[in-house]
Amino acid sequence: SQELEQSPQSLIVQEGKNLTINCTSSKTLYGLYWYKQKYGEGLIFLMMLQKGGEEKSHEKITAKLDEKKQQSSLHITASQPSHAGIYLCGADRGNTGNQFYFGTGTSLTVIP
Amino acid sequence: DAGITQSPRHKVTETGTPVTLRCHQTENHRYMYWYRQDPGHGLRLIHYSYGVKDTDKGEVSDGYSVSRSKTEDFLLTLESATSSQTSVYFCAITPELGSGAYNEQFFGPGTRLTVL
Numbered sequence: 001s002q003e004l005e006q007s008p009q010s011l012i013v014q015e016g017k018n019l020t021i022n023c024t025s026s027k028t029l030y031g032l033y034w035y036k037q038k039y040g041e042g043l044i045f046l047m048m049l050q051k052g053g054e055e056k057s058h059e060k061i062t063a064k065l066d067e068k069k070q071q072s073s074l075h076i077t078a079s080q081p082s083h084a085g086i087y088l089c090g091a092d093r094g095n096t097g098n099q100f101y102f103g104t105g106t107s108l109t110v111i112p
Numbered sequence: 113d114a115g116i117t118q119s120p121r122h123k124v125t126e127t128g129t130p131v132t133l134r135c136h137q138t139e140n141h142r143y144m145y146w147y148r149q150d151p152g153h154g155l156r157l158i159h160y161s162y163g164v165k166d167t168d169k170g171e172v173s174d175g176y177s178v179s180r181s182k183t184e185d186f187l188l189t190l191e192s193a194t195s196s197q198t199s200v201y202f203c204a205i206t207p208e209l210g211s212g213a214y215n216e217q218f219f220g221p222g223t224r225l226t227v228l
Contacts (some may be wrong), residue, residue: 010177021216029181033216033217035219041221041222042202042219042220042221042222043155043202043204043219044219045216045217045218048215048216056178088155090155090217098205099145099157099160099170100145100155100157100217101157102153102154102155103210104152104154
């Protein structure tokens with residue numbers, strides 16, 4: 001079973017529309033990380049959330065971690081074609097070695 | 113860009129042949145990781161290293177071995193490649209902050225491996 005569930009699995013939106021991607025864990029998260037992956041490329045770090053209720057923004061992307069630290073959302077405002085790609089949430093297991101585990105990803109397509 | 117390179121970037125090989133993938137970093141980070149990425153499974157940890165000659169298994173380590181004889185290089189070896197090991201392999205590092213705290217992971221560009 002997947003420890004981090006992402007939804008939706010894929011998303012197709014018209015340019016300019018807002019969208020939200022969710023990441024849910026059955027366990028309390030030590031740290032939640034959002035990455036973006038362009039097709040055929042490596043992962044690019046977006047944001048890290050560690051405190052319950054924390055919210056961070058970068059340009060048009062906002063990430064939130066709920067108070068219980070079990071769910072995070074990534075919100076994109078006024079989407080652009082450059083936002084297209086795969087978004088993955090990752091979490092720190094909190095054990096030796098800073099091991100991460102990841103959700104299965106959300107594929108985002110933005111139609112011009 | 114955290115100074116991580118992977119080689120080769122693409123490889124096609126036949127079942128039963130040995131394959132070694134290399135991850136090289138230029139910033140002397142202690143922790144290095146190998147993941148594989150497959151549709152429907154996301155990223156899964158194969159092995160990781162917490163220093164020279166110090167390695168440990170991840171969640172999908174069967175069929176893989178690793179070696180770290182130098183800080184900058186982390187090698188992943190498939191002793192006898194199988195078709196189920198066709199995947200995209202990513203190397204990652206974690207910069208260690210002071211007092212044992214850690215930071216996000218940074219990833220290499222990936223190696224696409226096809227086992228026929």
